[in-house]
Amino acid sequence: xxxxxxxxxxxxxxxxxxxxxxxxxxxxxxxxxxxxxxxxxxxxxxxxxxxxxxxxxxxxxxxxxxxxxxxxxxxxxxxxxxxxxxxxxxxxxxxxxxxxxxxxxxxxxxxxxxxxxxxxxxxxxxxxxxxxxxxxxxxxxxxxxxxxxxxxxxxxxxxxxxxxxxxxxxxxxxxxxxxxxxxxxxxxxxxxxxxxxxxxxxxxxxxxxxxxxxxxxxxxxxxxxxxxxxxxxxxxxxxxxxxxxxxxxxxxxxxxxxxxxxxxxxxxxxxxxxxxxxxxxxxxxxxxxxxxxxxxxxxxxxxxxxxxxxxxxxxxxxxxxxxxxxxxxxxxxxxxxxxxxxxxxxxxxxxxxxxxxxxxxxxxxxx
Numbered sequence: 001x002x003x004x005x006x007x008x009x010x011x012x013x014x015x016x017x018x019x020x021x022x023x024x025x026x027x028x029x030x031x032x033x034x035x036x037x038x039x040x041x042x043x044x045x046x047x048x049x050x051x052x053x054x055x056x057x058x059x060x061x062x063x064x065x066x067x068x069x070x071x072x073x074x075x076x077x078x079x080x081x082x083x084x085x086x087x088x089x090x091x092x093x094x095x096x097x098x099x100x101x102x103x104x105x106x107x108x109x110x111x112x113x114x115x116x117x118x119x120x121x122x123x124x125x126x127x128x129x130x131x132x133x134x135x136x137x138x139x140x141x142x143x144x145x146x147x148x149x150x151x152x153x154x155x156x157x158x159x160x161x162x163x164x165x166x167x168x169x170x171x172x173x174x175x176x177x178x179x180x181x182x183x184x185x186x187x188x189x190x191x192x193x194x195x196x197x198x199x200x201x202x203x204x205x206x207x208x209x210x211x212x213x214x215x216x217x218x219x220x221x222x223x224x225x226x227x228x229x230x231x232x233x234x235x236x237x238x239x240x241x242x243x244x245x246x247x248x249x250x251x252x253x254x255x256x257x258x259x260x261x262x263x264x265x266x267x268x269x270x271x272x273x274x275x276x277x278x279x280x281x282x283x284x285x286x287x288x289x290x291x292x293x294x295x296x297x298x299x300x301x302x303x304x305x306x307x308x309x310x311x312x313x314x315x316x317x318x319x320x321x322x323x324x325x326x327x328x329x330x331x332x333x334x335x336x337x338x339x340x341x342x343x344x345x346x347x348x349x350x351x352x353x354x355x356x357x358x359x360x361x362x363x364x365x366x367x
Contacts, residue, residue, distance in 0.1 A: 021133030048223020068221025
């Protein structure tokens with residue numbers, strides 16, 4: 001195990017209770033550290049957002065504060081969708097060391113824990129989506145107990161942050177625990193969070209306004225921005241598995257939700273994503289706006305990223321069903337977007353996994 005994570009998940013830890021799914025750890029120092037870290041991050045966002053509300057009611061705010069909010073929102077939206085999610089979790093494209101570090105820092109500016117933990121948890125989500133072992137399902141809690149609709153939405157949104165289960169890095173951290181850029185980001189996660197929430201907004205205020213704008217810009221362009229965006233990311237976990245349409249008959253509750261997609265730059269096309277998890281693009285139709293996918297395409301043209309993985313195109317057949325336009329070609333050196341993880345972490349996270357042939361699949365019509 002990498003030393004950067006050994007402080008909260010010792011190799012010699014033996015849980016007193018075994019989870020029914022492999023790769024899920026109950027209790028121990030990792031669970032304690034998780035609760036403390038998420039507690040600090042979430043409470044600071046909530047208190048800062050309340051401060052922002054008070055400030056807007058008692059002080060004049062203008063373009064300095066709200067331009068910082070908007071610019072920061074775009075930046076962390078790209079960081080989470082492209083960095084945390086499409087690159088570090090699913091390896092949807094390749095990039096050089098400097099680019100990997102840049103998108104890792106940009107992701108952690110959202111203050112949603114380190115790349116290491118975010119990506120490992122999301123890999124576990126895909127391994128057990130809406131089944132026992134899922135990190136944040138609105139149907140099953142961390143121990144596999146079924147929940148009511150209301151409780152499930154609450155657990156999938158924020159409640160899972162404080163349960164006593166964690167993802168085993170030896171299973172879901174493959175390719176992460178020995179990545180220098182990931183470990184650098186993990187070690188500096190608190191410095192990046194402070195820079196994002198306080199230092200960057202303060203510098204923005206000084207550059208475009210003056211000292212009198214510092215407090216308001218920190219509250220609005222720092223804490224409120226992070227909390228506002230966090231709710232949409234968590235909303236994909238909760239709302240995105242209950243409300244919306246299902247184009248594909250996936251074995252979970254993932255939905256395509258246009259509002260979540262707009263607010264997360266494309267990640268709200270969640271049913272598409274669960275059908276093609278390793279694709280760099282969540283939007284499959286021309287009208288499914290996927291800003292993060294467009295940005296990846298731009299970076300590809302600029303030479304900043306390469307080997308971008310794409311889902312197949314879909315067309316209507318004679319019966320009106322959506323079918324893949326072409327079969328995906330197999331290649332020994334890459335994994336297919338359709339290769340979902342096995343229960344132990346499996347092929348989705350293994351290096352140099354051999355691609356299986358993909359059969360033409362029929363999609364269910366959108367609801």
